[in-house]
Amino acid sequence: xxxxxxxxxxxxxxxxxxxxxxxxxxxxxxxxxxxxxxxxxxxxxxxxxxxxxxxxxxxxxxxxxxxxxxxxxxxxxxxxx
Numbered sequence: 330x331x332x333x334x335x336x337x338x339x340x341x342x343x344x345x346x347x348x349x350x351x352x353x354x355x356x357x358x359x360x361x362x363x364x365x366x367x368x369x370x371x372x373x374x375x376x377x378x379x380x381x382x383x384x385x386x387x388x389x390x391x392x393x394x395x396x397x398x399x400x401x402x403x404x405x406x407x408x409x410x
Contacts, residue, residue: 357386358384359385361381362381364379364381380394380396
């Protein structure tokens with residue numbers, strides 16, 4: 330069953346008119362993990378990274394992943410960016 334679609338005004342079946350409605354947000358049941366090989370990568374080198382998205386919701390989730398990979402902050406490195 331697809332998830333409900335919410336609009337500015339939602340009519341609830343079998344519910345009389347309400348004077349107030351409280352909507353509580355919950356944590357999504359989607360787990361995202363990233364895996365990569367240990368070790369350094371050179372500049373402009375192809376470096377495989379696996380991203381696993383595990384949907385634990387009761388319905389399909391449509392999402393877009395946008396990622397930026399940055400070098401770690403190393404206080405010992407005296408090289409310029």
